[in-house]
Amino acid sequence: MTNRAALTAATAVAPVVWGTTYLVTTELLPPDHPLFAALMRALPAGALGLLLSRTLPRGAWWWKAAVLGALNIGLFFPLLFLAAERLPGGVAATLGATQPILVAVLAVIVLSERLSLWRLGWGVVGVIGVGLVVLGPGAMFDPVGIIAGLAGAAAMGTGVVLTKRWGRPEEVSAIGFAGWQLTAGGLVLLAPTLLFEGIPSRIGAPAVAGYLWLGIVGGLLAYSLWFNGLRTLPVTATALLGLLSPLVAAVLGVVVAGETLSALQLVGFAFALAALGAGQVIPRPRTRKGLPS
Template sequence: MTPGSPRGTVGPAGSPVSRGHPPGAALTALAPLTWGTTYVVTTEFLPHGHPLFAGLLRALPAGLIALAISRTLPRGSWWGKAAVLGVLNIGLFFPLLFVAAERLPGGVAATLAAAQPLLVAVLAMVVLRQGASAWHLGWGAVGVVGVGLVVLGPEAALDTVGVAAGLAGAAGMALGVTLTKRWGRPPGVGPTAFAGWQLTAGGLFLLPLTALVEGPPPAIDTAAAAGYLWLGLVGGLVAYVLWFGGVTALPVNSVALLVLLSPLVAAVLGAALLGETLGVVQYAGLAISLAAIGAGQLPAPAFSRRPIPPSVPEGTFR
C-alpha cells in the first residue's frame, strides 16, 4: 500500500491498493499452471474445428458467474477500458489459442506463446514508460530457449495459419497485460469483478463472430462437456480472478514470466497422460525455464536498468 493511501485507492502508475491483501507470485502462478492443461483438453476432449465456440464457452459463462458473484458493473470510462481489455485478453486470445493448438504441434504453439514475456518487456517501455531492463529481457529470452528445449521436437512442423495465430495471440495478450497494468483497477473493485468484466466483454465479442463464422455449435458428448466445464470454470473463472489480481498487484515484467509455466505443465501432462517422453534435453529445458521464472521474480539489478530519458514525461500514456 502506498504510504498514506486509504484502502481501496489506486497507487502510482495504476497499481491497485484494493481491499485485502494482493495475491503474490505463487498464487498468481496457479493461473498459468491451470492454463497448461488447455492443450491436452483441447486435443483429447473437445470437437475440432470450432475454436470460436471453444473460446466463447470458456469466456462468457465464467464472466456472467463472476458478475453475479461480485454484483459490480463498470462505471464511466471503465466501460470502454473493460471492453478493450476483454477483447485483447479474452476475445481475441482465446480463439487464436485454440487455432494454434489445433493446427500446430503442442511444442510449436507453446514456444510461440512463450514469447509473451519478451513482448511485455518491450511494451512496458512504450506504454508504461518503464526504463529498459536487460534483466527481464534477458531472462525472457532464456525462458523461451528453455521452453523450446522442452517442447520442440522433430515433429515440429510449421503451419502458416497456426504460427500467425500463435504470434497474434501472444502479442494481443501481451498488450492486454500491459494495459491492465497501466490502468490498474478502479477503487474498491476486486479481482472477481475485474475478471468478470473482461470475461464477459470477451465472450460478448465472440458471440456474434461464432454464430457468423462457425454456424451451429458442434455436438457435445460427455467428454467434451467435461472439457468445456474445466476450461470455463477452472481455466477461465478461477484462473483469471487470480491472474488479473496478480497483474495489477505485481511488477508487470515479473508476472509475465509466469506465463512460461503453462507450456511446461503442458509438456509434463503430455508425458504423464499421452505417453510422450522427456529426455535429458527436456529436463535441462525445464531447469532453464524454471530458473528464468524464478530470476524474473527478483528486482532487476540497478546496472541492468536503463532510465527513462528526461525528455519523456512519465504518465504520458494514460
C-alpha cells in the same frame, strides 16, 4: 512466506491451470470447434463473475473493460487456436512463450518503465527453454500460423500491460474485474462462433465437464488470480510466470498420455524454470568497494 511470495504463488496458479487446456480440449471436448470452446470458456464464466460481484463498469471503465476483454480474451483465443491449427503444438507454445519479451518492451513504451535487461534476458532464456521442451524434429513453420502465434502473444501482452496501467477500481473485486473482461471477450467471440462454427451436434457429459473446467477454473478463477497479481506484481515478472503453461502441458503429457522426456527436454525444463524464477527478482546494482550502496 512473505506477502510478495504468497501473491506470486497465487498468481502462478493461473498459468498452471491454463496448462491443462490442451489436454482437456483433446480428451473431453467435441473436435473441430475451437471457437465454441473459447466462447464457452469466456461468456458463461464472465456472466457468473458479474452475478457474484454484482458490479458493472462505470464511466470510462465501459470502454476500458471492452478493450481489455477483446485483447486478453476475444482476440487472444482465436489467434491461439489458429496458430494451433496451422502449426505443431510445440511451435505454437514456443511463439506464445515470447510474450514476456513483448511485455518487457511494451512496459517501456506504455508504462514508461526503465527497460529491465535482466528480465528481458531471462525472457529469451525462457523461450529457449520452452522450445527445447516442446519442439520436435518434425516441426513445421507455416507463415500464417507463425503470424497468428505472434499476434496472439502481442494481443495478450498488450492487454497485460494495459491492465497494469489502468489498474482496477477500488470498489471492484478480482472476480468482478475478471467477469468484466471475460464477458467482453465472450461477446467478441459470439458472432464469429455462430457464423463460422455453430454449436457441436452432440455435447456429452465429458464435454460438459470440460467446459465447466475451462470456464470456472480456467476462466473465472484463473483470470481472477492473474489480474489480482498484476495489480501489485511487476508486469514483466508476472508475464514470465506464463512459461508454466507449456511446461505443465508437457508434464501432463508424460503423466496422462505416457509420453517420455529426453535429456534435452529436461535441460529445457531447467532453463524455463530458471527463467521464471530469476525473473521474479532484480539484482542489486553493483557498488564500488568501500562506497555505500
